[in-house]
Amino acid sequence: MSSQEQVTALPLMDISRFRGADREAFLDDLRRAAHEVGFFYVVGHGVPEELMTGVFDAARAFFALPEERRLAIENINSPQFRGYTRTGYEYTGGTRDWREQVDIGPERAALDAPEHAWQRLIGPNQWPQDVPGFRDTVLAWQDEALRVSREVLRALAAAIGADEGYFDRWFDEEASTHVKIVRYPGRPDDGTEQGVGAHKDYGYLALLQQDEVGGLQVQAQDGGWIDATPVPGSFVFNIGEMLEIATGGYLTATRHRVVSPPAGVQRYSIPFFLGPRLDAVVEPIELPAELAGRARGVSQEADNPLHAAYGENALVGWLRSHPKVAQRWWGDVLAERS
Numbered sequence: 106m107s108s109q110e111q112v113t114a115l116p117l118m119d120i121s122r123f124r125g126a127d128r129e130a131f132l133d134d135l136r137r138a139a140h141e142v143g144f145f146y147v148v149g150h151g152v153p154e155e156l157m158t159g160v161f162d163a164a165r166a167f168f169a170l171p172e173e174r175r176l177a178i179e180n181i182n183s184p185q186f187r188g189y190t191r192t193g194y195e196y197t198g199g200t201r202d203w204r205e206q207v208d209i210g211p212e213r214a215a216l217d218a219p220e221h222a223w224q225r226l227i228g229p230n231q232w233p234q235d236v237p238g239f240r241d242t243v244l245a246w247q248d249e250a251l252r253v254s255r256e257v258l259r260a261l262a263a264a265i266g267a268d269e270g271y272f273d274r275w276f277d278e279e280a281s282t283h284v285k286i287v288r289y290p291g292r293p294d295d296g297t298e299q300g301v302g303a304h305k306d307y308g309y310l311a312l313l314q315q316d317e318v319g320g321l322q323v324q325a326q327d328g329g330w331i332d333a334t335p336v337p338g339s340f341v342f343n344i345g346e347m348l349e350i351a352t353g354g355y356l357t358a359t360r361h362r363v364v365s366p367p368a369g370v371q372r373y374s375i376p377f378f379l380g381p382r383l384d385a386v387v388e389p390i391e392l393p394a395e396l397a398g399r400a401r402g403v404s405q406e407a408d409n410p411l412h413a414a415y416g417e418n419a420l421v422g423w424l425r426s427h428p429k430v431a432q433r434w435w436g437d438v439l440a441e442r443s
């Protein structure tokens with residue numbers, strides 16, 4: 106192997122094989138990748154290159170706006186945690202992350218009389234008014250990210266011996282989608298390396314489009330960290346907590362983190378999260394005996410208990426990561442729970 110050749114320890118999956126002649130071999134590869142690593146690259150997805158480039162252009166245009174224009178859609182305006190988060194205002198593992206971002210969810214009207222706390226996550230987005238085409242481009246990208254994620258979810262269901270459509274029961278047209286448009290500035294003067302602290306993602310699956318800079322790291326089973334080296338044209342996929350719960354830990358939500366780029370270098374990334382409906386309570390699937398024997402059980406960490414009720418799982422995540430928004434709009438819920 107020449108020293109120029111790209112070396113990456115994460116498996117690479119060509120999702121077009123799922124509909125092709127070697128489907129069974131593909132499902133074996135996918136099963137191994139999803140069980141052993143929980144992270145893999147996906148190529149052969151058919152998302153037009155112009156759209157992948159276009160969404161990064163939209164991101165660059167937004168983050169190039171003067172701060173007061175970015176703050177016009179600050180998430181502090183939104184009980185649903187939608188909109189812009191300034192660098193240093195998001196927390197993971199109780200420690201400040203070093204990135205700025207725009208969070209976008211399903212576009213709905215807020216409910217008049219929500220019965221459950223998590224129903225207050227339903228509501229409208231905040232869109233920047235001064236980046237022409239931002240909304241259309243992001244929505245077009247979101248549609249494609251949803252299409253590819255659904256295909257990967259169907260392949261995962263087939264790979265664990267279930268019907269392709271198995272996970273659709275907690276899903277349908279009300280799927281929880283979440284797009285994050287992210288910019289990591291170079292690391293701050295004090296040299297802190299946390300772009301995003303180590304965490305798991307809470308839905309079914311996460312898809313990530315990243316630029317060429319790198320910095321995402323994935324925790325291996327031995328505790329070491331593997332670089333998710335950028336592979337042009339690919340998406341990085343990882344398993345979320347709801348699939349860990351649904352498979353009794355046969356599929357594991359793998360911890361990952363982002364190391365900030367060096368000072369003076371910036372990185373753009375666009376994660377997309379696919380979750381079940383907010384009112385879904387995910388129950389364990391009956392796995393084929395051979396797989397069940399290798400299921401590791403659902404991890405229960407003191408600092409991150411997993412909730413099978415998806416809306417609750419999502420709410421806990423939002424409250425923890427955006428304390429200022431939580432204080433402004435969710436004081437009653439925080440007080441009840443303290």
Ligand SMILES: O=C(O)CCC(=O)C(=O)O
Pocket residue numbers: 285287301306313315320321361362363374375376
């Ligand atoms: O930006 C990345 O590479 C990953 C971000 C991430 O893990 C997240 O936002 O959950």
Ligand SMILES: [Fe+2]
Pocket residue numbers: 304305306311361
């Ligand atoms: Fe993540």
